[in-house]
Amino acid sequence: MxxxxxxxxxxxxxxxxxxxxxxxxxQQNTYCNPVNIDYTYMVYNSYKDLSYRSGADPAVVKFRNEYYMFVTRSLGYWHSKNLNNWEFITPDKWYFQGANAPAAFNYRDSILYVAGDPSGQMSVLYTDNPKKGDWKATTGILNNLQDPALFIDDNEDAFMYWGSSNRFPIRAKKLDKKNRFKPSEETFELFNLAPEKNGWERFGENHTDTILKGYIEGPWMTKHKDTYYLQYAAPGTEFDVYADGVYTSTSPLGPFEYAPNNPFSYKPGGFMNGAGHGSTVEGPQDIFWHFASMAVNVTIGWERRIGMFPTFFDKDGLMHSNTRFGDYPHYAPDVANKNGEFTGWxxxxxxxxxxxxxxxxxxxxxxxxxxxxxxxxxxxxxxxxxxxxxxxxxxxxxxxxxxxxxxxxxxxxxxxxxxxxxxxxxxxxxxxxxxxxxxxxxxxxxxxxxxxxxxxxxxxxxxxxxxxxxxxxxxxxxxxxxxxxGNGKTPNPVKNVGIARKEDRRDAMITWAPQKNADGYNVLWGIAPDKLYSSWLVYGENSLELKALTTNQSYYFAVEAFNENGVAVKSTPIKVN
The missing domain is CATH 2.60.120.260 (Galactose-binding domain-like)
Structure with a gap:
């Protein structure tokens, strides 16, 4: 008609x-990254007359069946009932310059703890009423912390993780929760970057090596079943490839094992790039969500936004975030039986x-x-x-x-x-x-x-x-x-996919035959045919130089074409040793 x-x-x-x-x-049943909140204008480059909004390093926690999001230098924080609609809270008491890469932890739905003094010298703040924000401070002082992460285990053992360096590893101290969160004398060194093996940890845009080393930062601990997932960010917040990896252990202090599908949160292509330095929270319908930093990097490298991605633990215990079409509309966390899926719009x-x-x-x-x-x-x-x-x-x-x-x-x-x-x-x-x-x-x-x-x-x-x-x-x-x-036809499935893993096994060149009516392509890869958890959205090209691989890991690759009418069936996964 x-x-x-x-x-x-x-x-x-x-x-x-x-x-x-x-x-x-x-009333909306979908969301689209970046998260649409009233981002704060930053002040620490005002002496250069550089004015820009930024929101980064989100620490999102569930407290009494509602959610709170603490964001770097925001002079307050946000509250939501569903992880989709957020309202800013100006608390009664807060950091004068805003928290920096804050930690947050819900203790048994009775107390909400936060730490993140920009100076790196900090007490642990606490309140039982975050909507009012009458924060109090413990009298114990934690020294020389940047990017802290607080975790209290089921047995009441408490830990502070931290790290923001291109030299030092992620470290931890045990805390005496009953005694002002007094830190242990011993410092535990947990793990550091290994860019010579893990390509995604290399510094620079698209992991292009520079004279600088990558930064390891932003730890966050999630306990799922009996496994401890210690997440971390690399290689630098301003880059298109800023991402989060994870190590796992049966103990809060390790030893930790590198996850073979790292980075588990990775969004290098599309409108807005980056999915690093974040936090993982269990949302509505018992679905996990990973909140992370996305790069704008127009006025300055630290001009950022926040993205949210549905996150899962597969049957083998692998943690993975779904960033495929990561800045297209997805179903909101509170929409039943959708699990944050891509809408197909x-x-x-x-x-x-x-x-x-x-x-x-x-x-x-x-x-x-x-x-x-x-x-x-x-x-x-x-x-x-x-x-x-x-x-x-x-x-x-x-x-x-x-x-x-x-x-x-x-x-x-x-x-x-x-x-x-x-x-x-x-x-x-x-x-x-x-x-x-x-x-x-x-x-x-x-x-x-x-x-x-x-x-x-x-x-x-x-x-x-x-x-x-x-x-x-x-x-x-x-x-x-x-x-x-759209009202037209979707592209045909991609043909002639070629994978050339280079002498430097961190790198691979992926090529495919272009489709006449395709707007773009998703390059998908993972450690098994049914674990293609990573993706890179490419517009207007029929090749991708991927520099994010781990040297001793085999991978499977596939490519799918898309246009305004829909997404083609992905190509058959190809294994490359």
């Missing part, structure tokens, strides 16, 4: 009032024609659809007259839209109350009549990475964004990402 605009109008009529009232974004806007009301030199409108957070569009003003129009080229079913703002010369510092973004997104078949898809024109929230489902079950071809208000001096957006389902 030919789709006419009258059909679209009829389908939208009932929803019209609710869209304009802003109700459409209130594809990116409709990639490299589509874009026009705009205005743009500054060097920051053109095509940056809005290039799937690169490091490029961005800047309008000449921040006024409500500024607009963007994207031509999807074919009528498509739009399911969700994500607007990622950029801090171009924002000149904002600290946790500033009252920031908000307002805009309207409309859809059309013919560019003559427009109806609303996402209405944030009366929004009062600070939404720097705003993601909204579109509850309109009709096709549109043209998408128009109209600015109403931004809190920054300029209107600047890195990408407007439109997700849904």
């Amino acid at each position: 030919k789709l006419t605009f009258n059909t679209l109008k009829k389908g939208l009529f009932i929803l019209g009032f609710f869209v304009f009232s802003g109700v459409i974004s209130a 594809m990116l409709l806007s990639y490299q589509k024609p874009v026009t705009s009301s205005s743009s500054l030199d060097g920051h053109i409108a095509s940056n809005l659809v290039d799937e690169n957070v490091k490029t961005f569009w800047v309008a000449k003003t921040k006024e409500a007259k500024e607009w963007i129009e994207i031509d999807l080229q074919e009528p498509s079913l739009v399911k969700a839209i994500q607007v990622n703002y950029n801090d171009y010369k924002s000149n904002l510092y600290g946790k500033i109350p009252g920031l908000y973004h307002r805009y309207l997104i409309e859809g059309s078949i013919d560019k003559n009549t427009w109806l609303p898809l996402v209405n944030q024109s009366k929004n009062f929230r600070d939404v720097p990475n705003d993601y909204n489902e579109v509850h309109v079950d009709q096709n549109v071809r043209y998408i128009r964004f109209t600015n109403h208000h931004v809190p920054t001096p300029k209107l600047s957006i890195s990408d407007i990402r439109i997700f849904g389902i």
Whole structure:
């Protein structure tokens, strides 16, 4: 049946009032990385007039069936009932400069502990009311800690792990919980990076070796059944390949064994890269989630966001996070029987024609659809007259839209109350009549990475964004990402996959025959055909140089093609010794 605009109008009529009232974004069953919270503007480069938001090193814990997220230098923390909708808490008492790479631990649902003084000299803070935030401090002082991780075992034994160095290993001390968390005299050295064996631990973008060594940092302990999973980050927070690995043991202090599928949390491709220095929490429906740092790295290397990935322990005890299509829409943690699965909503806007009301030199409108957070569009003003129009080229079913703002010369510092973004997104078949898809024109929230489902079950071809208000001096957006389902064919399965493991066994070159109608490819690999836990999303290429392998490990590789209509069946896994 030919789709006419009258059909679209009829389908939208009932929803019209609710869209304009802003109700459409209130209840969402999906999420899309990066996590859309009111990230704090950093202050420690203000003397250079460098203004940027950042959120990193998330410590997420469950406390009395609700969740708290502590984030580096945020001057407070966030609270959620479902791991999807977060509200910022300004506590009664907190670190003056915000916590740095904080530790957090729920003790028997009675006390919530936190540590993370930026100086590295710290007491353990505690409260039984984190919503109020009346934090108190133990009188014991822990010295020379960066990136602490607190863990209290079932038998009441307590431990502090820490590490943030390209020289020293992850270390630990036993703590006397009954005596002000007094640390043991003995320091336990647990493990360090071994980049000569583990390719992913090499410093640099795409693990390109430099004169600097990789950093081991951000430990986090998770006990699952009778196994202790001590997680750690490498090689550097500013890189596309920042990731988390894990060692396992039957004891909190080891000896620890390197997991063969490391890094278990790894997201080097796509719109926003990185999945390192995080924490693992058991969420709704007893599903685990790994929260981690993602790199923006535009204004400065420490400009970051937070990503969340469903995480599992397989029958062999291997811990693994699902980062496949890791910045596309996934089902939210509280959606029954979905386990954080990929929705199947594809990116409709990639490299589509874009026009705009205005743009500054060097920051053109095509940056809005290039799937690169490091490029961005800047309008000449921040006024409500500024607009963007994207031509999807074919009528498509739009399911969700994500607007990622950029801090171009924002000149904002600290946790500033009252920031908000307002805009309207409309859809059309013919560019003559427009109806609303996402209405944030009366929004009062600070939404720097705003993601909204579109509850309109009709096709549109043209998408128009109209600015109403931004809190920054300029209107600047890195990408407007439109997700849904196209009306064409999915690509054919990839053929002629070739794997050439190099003389340096940490490296491999993966090649495949390009598909004419493919937008991109996922390269999948793992230690068994049914354990292809790692992935790298590639746009516009039919090869990938992978430098993340472990020298003494065999791997299986597969490739799957995708476009705006769906994902092809992946190729048959190929084993490479």
